[in-house]
Amino acid sequence: xxxxxxxxxxxVRNLTNAFGPHVVHQNxxxxxxxxxxxxxxxGSGTGKSVLxxxxxxxxxxxxxxxxxxxxxxxxxxxxxGLESRWGVLFQNGALFSSLTVKENVILPLxxxxxxxxxxMSELADMKIMLAGLEADAGVKxxxxxxxxxxxRAALARALxxxxxxxxxxxxxxxxxxxSAAAFDELIGQxxxxxxxxxxxxxxxxxxLYAICDRVAVLADKKVEIVAPVKDVVKSEHPWIQAxxxxxxxxxxIGDSGK
Numbered sequence: 001x002x003x004x005x006x007x008x009x010x011x012v013r014n015l016t017n018a019f020g021p022h023v024v025h026q027n028x029x030x031x032x033x034x035x036x037x038x039x040x041x042x043g044s045g046t047g048k049s050v051l052x053x054x055x056x057x058x059x060x061x062x063x064x065x066x067x068x069x070x071x072x073x074x075x076x077x078x079x080x081g082l083e084s085r086w087g088v089l090f091q092n093g094a095l096f097s098s099l100t101v102k103e104n105v106i107l108p109l110x111x112x113x114x115x116x117x118x119x120m121s122e123l124a125d126m127k128i129m130l131a132g133l134e135a136d137a138g139v140k141x142x143x144x145x146x147x148x149x150x151x152r153a154a155l156a157r158a159l160x161x162x163x164x165x166x167x168x169x170x171x172x173x174x175x176x177x178x179s180a181a182a183f184d185e186l187i188g189q190x191x192x193x194x195x196x197x198x199x200x201x202x203x204x205x206x207x208l209y210a211i212c213d214r215v216a217v218l219a220d221k222k223v224e225i226v227a228p229v230k231d232v233v234k235s236e237h238p239w240i241q242a243x244x245x246x247x248x249x250x251x252x253i254g255d256s257g258k
Contacts, residue, residue: 009034009165009197010055015064017050024050026221028064037191037198038226039208042218043239048201049091049169051218055199056088056167069164084112086165087158091173094154095142101128101153102138108160124160131156132186148179152186159190166191168200172207184210205244 010032017025024047032038042048053059055066057073069085071078095104105124109115115123128138131152142150151171158166171187172180184204188211191198202208208215208229216226219239225232233244 007034008032009069010199011065011067012051012055013065015051015054015066016062017047017054017059018062023221025061028222030216030223030226032197032199033214034197035195036213037187037200037211039212039215039229040199040201040218041203041208041215041243043243046218046221048218052167052169052199052201056086057082084108084161085163086167087161087163088167089151089154089158089169089171091169095150095157097142100139100141101133101145101156104142104153105138105157105160108157112161124156127156127159128153130159130190132182147174148183151175151183155186159194162194163196165197165199168198168202170201170203172202172204177206180204181206181210187211 008031010030012028012030015025015028015030016023017028024045028051030051040048040051050059054061055068055073057066057079060074066073068082071082073079073082095101096107099107102121102124105127106120109120109123113120125135125138129135133149133152133156137145137149137153142153145153155171168187172183175183184207187198187200190196191211200207200212212229214226215229215232217224217232217235217237217240219237224237224240225235232240235241
C-alpha cells in the first residue's frame with residue numbers, strides 16, 4: 001500500500017450536492033492519492049454513495065469541480081475514456097442476473113475493446129481466478145452464488161479492463177466476519193500486486209484498520225478529516241468519537257493493537 005504523496009488520482013474541489021432544498025454536500029474538498037487505499041466513512045444520510053456517484057459522473061453536482069486521472073468526469077467525452085481506466089463494485093454487485101459470471105466479466109471487454117472472442121474468453125477466465133473464484137464459477141449465474149462469491153464475481157468484472165483505479169461501495173456488507181476478512185485480504189493483495197488506487201465506502205471498522213492507508217470522514221456536509229486511522233481516532237468531533245470509541249470501535253482498536 002505505497003502511495004505517492006505528490007500525485008492525486010482524484011481531486012474534488014468545492015463540491016455541492018443537493019436534492020431540492022436539501023443540501024447533502026457543501027464546499028466539499030477531497031484528494032485521493034495514487035497508489036493508496038482510501039476508506040470513506042460517515043453517518044447515515046451524509047451522502048457517501050452520492051459522493052462516489054458524483055465522482056463517477058453518474059450525477060451532476062450543483063457546484064464544484066471533480067478531476068479523476070487528470071480529467072473532468074462531468075465531460076461526456078472524458079468520462080467515456082475514463083470508464084476503461086476504472087472499475088466499480090457496487091454494493092449489491094449489480095451483475096446482470098440473466099448472464100453467467102463469465103458473460104458478465106466479458107461485457108466491459110466487449111464494450112471497450114475489439115479483442116477476438118477467444119482472447120476475451122481467456123481474459124475473463126483469468127479475472128475470475130484473480131478474484132479468488134474457482135474456474136467453474138464462470139458458468140454459474142449470480143443467483144447460484146453465495147454472498148461472498150457474488151462479491152468476488154463483481155470484483156472480477158471490475159478488474160476486466162486492468163483498471164488503474166477501483167471504486168468499492170460497502171464491499172464487505174452482508175458478509176460474515178470470516179468472508180469479510182478474506183475479502184479485505186484479497187483487496188489488499190490486488191492493490192499491492194497490481195499497483196491499484198482504491199476509493200472504498202465502508203462502515204466496517206476492521207476494513208479501515210486492515211487495508212486503508214487513510215480514512216476520510218464525511219460529516220457536517222463536508223470531509224471533516226482525512227488522515228491515517230490512527231490520527232482520525234484522535235479527532236474530537238462527536239460523530240468520530242462515537243464511531244471509533246463506541247463499544248465496537250474499542251474492540252477493533254484493541255484487536256489491532258493501535
